[in-house]
Amino acid sequence: MTTWIVMLAVGLGSYALRLSMLALLGRTGVPAWLASVLPWVAPAVIGALVASMVLTPGGSPVTAVPPELIAVAAGFAAVRWTGNVVHAFTAGMPVMWILTAIGM
Amino acid sequence: MVPLAIGVVPYALVIGVTAAESDVDLIGAWAGSFLILAGAAQLATIELLDAGAAPVIAVLTGLVINARLVMYSAGLAPWFREEAPARRALLAAFVIDQTYLVSTDRFPRGDLGPRERRAFFLGGALLLASIWVVSQTVAVLVGTGLPESLSLEVAAPLALVGLLAKSVTSRPAVMAASAGAVVAVAAVAMPFHSALLVAAFAGVVAATVAARRSA
Numbered sequence: 001m002t003t004w005i006v007m008l009a010v011g012l013g014s015y016a017l018r019l020s021m022l023a024l025l026g027r028t029g030v031p032a033w034l035a036s037v038l039p040w041v042a043p044a045v046i047g048a049l050v051a052s053m054v055l056t057p058g059g060s061p062v063t064a065v066p067p068e069l070i071a072v073a074a075g076f077a078a079v080r081w082t083g084n085v086v087h088a089f090t091a092g093m094p095v096m097w098i099l100t101a102i103g104m
Numbered sequence: 105m106v107p108l109a110i111g112v113v114p115y116a117l118v119i120g121v122t123a124a125e126s127d128v129d130l131i132g133a134w135a136g137s138f139l140i141l142a143g144a145a146q147l148a149t150i151e152l153l154d155a156g157a158a159p160v161i162a163v164l165t166g167l168v169i170n171a172r173l174v175m176y177s178a179g180l181a182p183w184f185r186e187e188a189p190a191r192r193a194l195l196a197a198f199v200i201d202q203t204y205l206v207s208t209d210r211f212p213r214g215d216l217g218p219r220e221r222r223a224f225f226l227g228g229a230l231l232l233a234s235i236w237v238v239s240q241t242v243a244v245l246v247g248t249g250l251p252e253s254l255s256l257e258v259a260a261p262l263a264l265v266g267l268l269a270k271s272v273t274s275r276p277a278v279m280a281a282s283a284g285a286v287v288a289v290a291a292v293a294m295p296f297h298s299a300l301l302v303a304a305f306a307g308v309v310a311a312t313v314a315a316r317r318s319a
Contacts, residue, residue: 002132003153004129004132006162006163009159010139010146010162013166013167017171017173018177019192021177021181022195023189025185034174040311040312040315041280042169042172042271043277043280044281044304044307044308045148045284045300046267047288048284048300048303049144049151049169049300050268051285052288052289052299052303056289056299058155067258068258071262072258072265079266079269085266085267086266088262089259092258092265096255097253
């Protein structure tokens with residue numbers, strides 16, 4: 001039930017964000033301070049999300065380099081190189097499989 | 105729009121499998137596919153709930169991740185100026201990364217009237233949304249049946265790092281991501297799983313400072 005409520009709340013809140021400027025018809029536009037901050041929200045949150053998933057699994061920091069870190073680094077490099085987000089998987093997953101196969 | 109719509113399939117599969125492997129209510133997590141209609145926010149809320157975070161923190165984090173939608177809403181508003189309020193309320197439901205990017209790339213050519221713009225936007229949105237929900241449904245159904253050796257849990261950070269690689273195109277953006285990452289790890293012990301929110305804030309502050317310096 002909690003999951004439903006959380007999903008619904010994020011959904012409704014996101015709808016309000018989506019509707020915000022469309023409803024105002026861009027009359028007022030995005031306030032200047034908000035416009036200057038919004039471009040940095042996505043990289044900040046995604047950087048934080050990736051780091052927490054890879055470096056603090058289960059809620060405490062890792063003590064050795066996890067294979068996930070190397071796989072994620074490979075995925076990042078592949079996307080930078082090709083410009084295609086799908087290559088995060090085509091590079092990252094095989095690296096992960098190899099590292100776990102050799103017992104890392 | 106078609107290649108972009110197909111591009112969401114792996115991401116949708118990752119979210120579905122993550123939901124299936126987590127301890128959260130599976131149907132509720134799956135409902136996020138159409139209730140939230142945005143991958144990173146849905147994935148983060150599932151991960152946070154699975155980690156035992158307070159629901160309020162999960163909601164706030166999801167909304168912070170989706171703050172960019174305000175930017176998209178503003179970018180699309182001029183193109184739907186002629187639409188009645190009820191129509192705009194409908195169009196707003198489909199403001200997504202892909203529909204925004206494709207529409208604001210296509211509309212400035214100026215050869216589409218208001219009706220064609222609406223059809224272009226809604227057509228692409230419905231295609232995208234149906235592929236998204238169907239892919240997640242498939243993943244939720246087969247998710248727990250997949251072997252451990254596939255290491256599918258790494259697919260979630262991989263999906264995000266792909267987006268990250270595309271978004272860190274400037275010095276402030278690099279600062280935002282680095283500061284966010286460092287603070288997320290350093291603040292992991294903070295109460296209520298609030299590390300992500302604190303890290304997001306730190307990242308935005310770091311980027312703002314970097315942008316001021318270079319300006």
